[in-house]
Amino acid sequence: MATRALLKVHMEGQGKKGRKKPVLFPKIVFLYDEKLHGEGGELEDIFELAVRCSSKTMYPDYLSLTGEGYVPSIYKKYGKIISPMGCRAFLSPWFERGGIEPADENDTPVYVGRFNIGVVSLHLPMILARSRKENRDFYVILDYYLELIRNLHLRTYSYLGEMKASTNPLAYCMGGFRGGNLQLSDKIKPLLDSATSSFGITALNELQRLYNGKSLTEDAEFSLEVMGHINEKIAQFKKEDHRLYAIYGTPAENLCGLQVKQFRKKFGIIEGVSDREYVSNSFHCHVTENITPIEKQDYEKRFWDLFNGGKIQYVKYPVDYNLDAIKTLVRRAMKMGFYEGVNLSLSYCDDCGHEELSMDxxxxxxxxxxTKIDRMNGYLSYSRTHGDTRLNDAKMIEIAERRSM
Ligand SMILES: [Zn+2]
Structure with missing residues (x-):
């Protein structure tokens, strides 16, 4: 009943009668269990209501608990849900007694009351361009930057560790965070053991383009190889430093434009790499790719298990409010283990209240x-209100060029 009420309220939006618009916050995540919400399941009607809600407001996004991969594996084994932190970040496992590794077979991971202390993102096309210019091995330079990020994270842990619990009594003294029952004058260091810190990856499509002129839909071999290397390296750092490092597909709301500017300054304009005002978000296919939603899901699935610290998959619906299509694609995503978003380009006329998917x-x-509402990444954003935009120029150009995003 609570879920139904929530979806119904969300679906209606807010504002004056005839001028209602969806609210952007709070974000809603639908926790999908095939047994409950699949075909013939006890709560199938809730799933159908949710899809109707998504078809109007883009939310909820859907988190697979019973498909393949990291998040479902924890749900199946321990019955625990790793809620995404809004946008797309997922915590690494932290065990009740053993910490990074389980103490014994009865030890269980805990995901409540924990947090992430931040992300530092790599600039992969720049690293490849530099290795070519200096005639050095790509992986030697990549490792240099991975070490750089590692040291930044270690410095952050030790810097934050010196903070006093009194800086945030609700979190550190009154149990807001896990283990947050410290005295006001205590240092918060012990609470950081279960905090994740992330290595961010973005512009994989541009890396592949620079490597051999192909996009991720034409050839992803090099990008996959690079991600395999990064995963191995981070696993090694994790072991050596006893820190919960994770790999995160950077959404790059602003960085998408900054990275292009940085690249152009050193290496100029290269077709498919720095000729647009933005780079692609994380491991996603380029927004201009003329591919079907099914193809997009399949292409992005290749990278899914290499980004356990943060990821989302979404497809833009070319069909206006075709509920069956949305339902089929969300169910497909749930089987594949995705965190799946429905992406529509919502537009509302502020003068007469007319509502349409895409209009200028x-x-x-x-x-x-x-008023236009677009999916920024995991979050939705007003891309235009009363004729004005609140997003940066690079992101606005990306949104305008979206075809299959
Ligand atoms: Zn109008």
Whole structure:
């Protein structure tokens, strides 16, 4: 009943009658268990209601608990859910008694009351361009930057560890965070053991383009090899430092434009790499790719298990409110173990209230006074309100060029 009420309220949106719009916060995540929400399941009607809600407001996003991969594996083994932190970050396992590794076979991981202390992202196309220019091995330079990030994280842990619990009594003294029952003058160091820190990866498509001129839909071999290397390296760091390092597909809301500027300064404009104002988000296919939602899911699945610290998959729906199509694709994503978003380009006329998926001029009253809501990544954002935009230029250009995002 609570879920139904929540979905119904969310679906209606807020505002004056006839002018209602979806709210962007809070984000809603649907925890999908095939047994409960699959075909013939006891709660199948809730899933159907959720899909109807997504078809109007993009939310909820769907988290597979029973498909393949990291998040479902924890649910199946321990009955525990790793909730994404809104956008896309997922915590690494931390065991009740053993810490990074389980103490014994009865030890269970805990995901509540924990947190992430931040991410530092690699600039992979720049690393490849530099290795070519200096005629050095790509992996030697990549390792240098991985070490650099590792040391930044270690410094962050030790810097934060010196903070006093009094800096946030609710979190550190009154049990807000796990183990947060310290005295006001205590240092918060012990609480950081279960905190994840992330190595961010973005612009994989541009890395592949620079490597051999192909996009991720044409050839992903090199990108997959690089990700395999990064995963091995981080596993080694984790062991040596006893820190919960994770690999995170950087959403790059602003970094998507900054990385291009940085690249151009050193290496100029290269077709497919730095000729647009933005780079691709994490391991996603380029937004301009003319591919079907099924192809996009399949292409992105190849990288799924290499980004356990943060990831999301979404497809843009070319069909207007085709509920069956959305349902089929979300179910497919749930089988594949995805954290899946429904992506529509929502537009509302602020003058007459007309609502349509994509419009620049209201077909009913001719007004350009529109509100548009687009998916930023895991979050939704107003890309336009009353004719103005709140996003950076690079992201706005990316949104305008989206075809299969
Ligand atoms: Zn209008």
């Amino acid at each position: 001029v209201c077909p009913v009253c001719g007004s350009r006074n529109l």
